[in-house]
Amino acid sequence: MRALLGRLLLAAMVAMSTVLIAVPPAQAAGSVSWSVEPVTATGDATGHAWAELTMDPGTRRQQYLRVTNRGAEAVVFSLSAADGYFTDAGRFTMLPAGRTSVDAGTWITLPASVSVEPGASAVVPFTVDVPTNATPGDHLAGVAAGIFSEQDTVGVESRIGFRVLTRVTGEVAPAVSTTATADYHPSWNPFLPGRLEVRLSTRNTGNTRLAAQNEIAVTGPLGLAARTSRADPLPELAPGDERSSTVVVDDVWPLFAMTAVVATTASDAGGNGEGVTATTRVTVPAVPWSQLLVVGCVAALLALALWDRRRRRRHWAAMVERAREQGRRDAAAGVWTLAIAVLVVLGTLAMTPSSARASEPVGVTVEISPQPEPVVTPASPGTGQALAQTGAPSSALLALAGVAVVGGGAVAWTISRRREARRASPPPLDSSS
Amino acid sequence: MRTHLALGAAALTAALLVSGGSAVAVAAQPGTDTDIGVDVDITSLTPPGALTMTVAPGRATLTENGSTDTVRQFTGSLPQVTVTDTRTADQVASGGAWYVLGSSSAFTAEGGATIGADHIGWSPRLVSGDDTSVSVGGDVGTSLDPNTGTDAATNRGLVDKELLALGDPQSVPDGGVSSTATADLTLKVEPTVKAGTYSAVITLSLFE
Numbered sequence: 001m002r003a004l005l006g007r008l009l010l011a012a013m014v015a016m017s018t019v020l021i022a023v024p025p026a027q028a029a030g031s032v033s034w035s036v037e038p039v040t041a042t043g044d045a046t047g048h049a050w051a052e053l054t055m056d057p058g059t060r061r062q063q064y065l066r067v068t069n070r071g072a073e074a075v076v077f078s079l080s081a082a083d084g085y086f087t088d089a090g091r092f093t094m095l096p097a098g099r100t101s102v103d104a105g106t107w108i109t110l111p112a113s114v115s116v117e118p119g120a121s122a123v124v125p126f127t128v129d130v131p132t133n134a135t136p137g138d139h140l141a142g143v144a145a146g147i148f149s150e151q152d153t154v155g156v157e158s159r160i161g162f163r164v165l166t167r168v169t170g171e172v173a174p175a176v177s178t179t180a181t182a183d184y185h186p187s188w189n190p191f192l193p194g195r196l197e198v199r200l201s202t203r204n205t206g207n208t209r210l211a212a213q214n215e216i217a218v219t220g221p222l223g224l225a226a227r228t229s230r231a232d233p234l235p236e237l238a239p240g241d242e243r244s245s246t247v248v249v250d251d252v253w254p255l256f257a258m259t260a261v262v263a264t265t266a267s268d269a270g271g272n273g274e275g276v277t278a279t280t281r282v283t284v285p286a287v288p289w290s291q292l293l294v295v296g297c298v299a300a301l302l303a304l305a306l307w308d309r310r311r312r313r314r315h316w317a318a319m320v321e322r323a324r325e326q327g328r329r330d331a332a333a334g335v336w337t338l339a340i341a342v343l344v345v346l347g348t349l350a351m352t353p354s355s356a357r358a359s360e361p362v363g364v365t366v367e368i369s370p371q372p373e374p375v376v377t378p379a380s381p382g383t384g385q386a387l388a389q390t391g392a393p394s395s396a397l398l399a400l401a402g403v404a405v406v407g408g409g410a411v412a413w414t415i416s417r418r419r420e421a422r423r424a425s426p427p428p429l430d431s432s433s
Numbered sequence: 434m435r436t437h438l439a440l441g442a443a444a445l446t447a448a449l450l451v452s453g454g455s456a457v458a459v460a461a462q463p464g465t466d467t468d469i470g471v472d473v474d475i476t477s478l479t480p481p482g483a484l485t486m487t488v489a490p491g492r493a494t495l496t497e498n499g500s501t502d503t504v505r506q507f508t509g510s511l512p513q514v515t516v517t518d519t520r521t522a523d524q525v526a527s528g529g530a531w532y533v534l535g536s537s538s539a540f541t542a543e544g545g546a547t548i549g550a551d552h553i554g555w556s557p558r559l560v561s562g563d564d565t566s567v568s569v570g571g572d573v574g575t576s577l578d579p580n581t582g583t584d585a586a587t588n589r590g591l592v593d594k595e596l597l598a599l600g601d602p603q604s605v606p607d608g609g610v611s612s613t614a615t616a617d618l619t620l621k622v623e624p625t626v627k628a629g630t631y632s633a634v635i636t637l638s639l640f641e
Contacts, residue, residue, distance in 0.1 A: 033487035033515075049525070049641055070485050091532050093594045096636035098538045144638065147488065149512050154493035154537075154618070155632065156512055160486050160639040190449070297445050304441070 050163035058132035068121035081108035084140035090235015094142035104141035136170025137207025175206030176266035184286040204237035209269035220255030254286035519609030537591035542629035551576040551590030555616040562612030570596030
């Protein structure tokens with residue numbers, strides 16, 4: 001009891017000696033250097049960066065902060081307490097001087113300012129009064145000591161503070177909920193998987209500060225190609241806070257429809273109680289365009305190759321057929337040629353009727369004229385006059401006709417061969433198709 | 434025809450080989466190695482074991498600069514803010530990093546005219562200090578800046594708490610580290626704004 005009284009007296013003396021009542025906002029001519037920390041009543045460091053209190057409604061607790069002036073001049077520091085909150089990045093801060101606190105900031109009572117000599121420090125007591133109607137759970141506030149820089153058009157209030165986190169007893173229950181949307185980003189490269197970008201919004205629906213973490217399981221239809229990704233822990237959430245985050249799940253193959261199941265595990269950042277979980281799912285279309293393109297290209301090439309082969313086979317068949325036709329025609333021509341040749345030969349033979357053989361079938365009775373020398377010589381058509389006159393016209397005609405037919409046949413054959421050759425070589429229009 | 438087919442097949446094969454090869458190359462890509470040696474001059478800062486903020490004297494006066502027919506622009510800069518962290522590892526809360534956040538009140542003139550805090554933006558910069566142990570916040574534009582591109586999300590003014598500087602306690606060398614940051618301020622108002630002397634308060638808060 002005596003110790004307590006003594007401590008209170010000491011605190012009061014410290015407070016009396018350092019607090020100046022009704023000073024204007026602290027002004028500083030030179031540079032000001034100071035630090036602020038939570039301490040015990042005797043001015044020892046608490047070992048914590050901020051104050052965490054668990055209190056029943058309607059109770060009061062005394063706390064202490066120390067302001068150390070590390071500059072060269074005595075400075076009057078303004079002291080303030082205000083509602084605390086987390087920024088989107090999860091950084092704690094408290095409302096600026098111009099804003100009115102409505103929650104735990106109003107529970108704190110502390111002197112308006114403190115004057116500290118250079119190189120000295122002051123322990124300033126402050127009280128936390130929890131109203132009787134305070135809701136159970138965590139309530140955030142901060143205390144700070146600061147200065148106003150010389151004021152002109154823009155005044156600068158600089159302050160150093162620490163958190164005063166009060167947990168009001170009662171039904172303390174952490175709770176969390178998460179909503180998700182997602183987009184699939186395929187890779188242009190058919191051999192590389194794409195990535196699934198999941199945008200999450202996690203909300204603290206309970207009444208405690210929350211440490212939350214999201215885990216995302218991505219699966220295709222029938223649970224194929226499952227991938228999980230654990231996101232970084234979210235910045236701390238005060239009750240009612242909502243944090244947006246984006247999680248990119250890499251190496252996700254597109255299987256037409258991918259489902260992301262988001263499991264949020266959250267636990268009381270105050271360190272008590274069990275964790276809570278919340279699950280949500282989102283399905284996004286993931287069409288494997290680049291892979292389909294490759295398959296399409298291969299299929300098209302195969303189809304083209306098949307079609308080309310068939311066309312080629314048809315062409316060959318036609319060629320063979322044409323060649324056969326040609327062969328038949330050539331054969332007929334050959335027969336004709338042969339016939340003509342035979343005719344020519346016969347004709348030629350007929351032109352030598354005076355030969356021994358020729359006389360044989362004709363050898364009938366011949367009235368031999370009294371001319372001295374009967375013609376027996378196998379003369380040329382020009383020589384044997386009498387005989388030539390009888391046989392010559394028909395055999396010469398035959399020979400001529402034969403030569404004409406052979407020549408004509410040869411010309412026709414050559415022409416037809418040429419035409420064939422021209423037809424066989426691919427015309428330019430066909431090849432470009 | 435056959436030549437064309439062969440060409441097509443060859444092109445497809447080449448494309449597949451190239452993409453497959455690059456897929457393998459991507460798969461085999463080694464992790465980025467950011468292990469870069471940093472030389473730090475270690476000078477013992479006194480007193481040890483504290484997180485100290487030092488605010489330089491000076492005014493954050495805004496003067497008209499670069500106005501156009503459509504926007505009147507006033508610029509200035511914040512007093513320099515130095516944060517010295519001499520705490521040892523066991524004094525720092527786990528995962529705790531110090532940061533200086535800034536927000537502005539609305540500008541008010543006598544007679545009640547006001548200019549919202551969304552009209553003032555800033556561009557933080559490091560004056561001195563090692564950028565491995567401290568990083569400055571991103572630029573914040575004003576609501577009169579065009580809301581296009583990636584800046585759109587940050588063209589909101591100093592309405593909420595914006596980051597001026599963030600310290601990384603993991604990279605504080607023995608003996609502590611001192612970092613000084615400031616920010617260039619830009620106030621943009623419509624040409625129709627009522628003339629007068631406006632004043633506002635920018636609050637810089639050091640928390641961890």
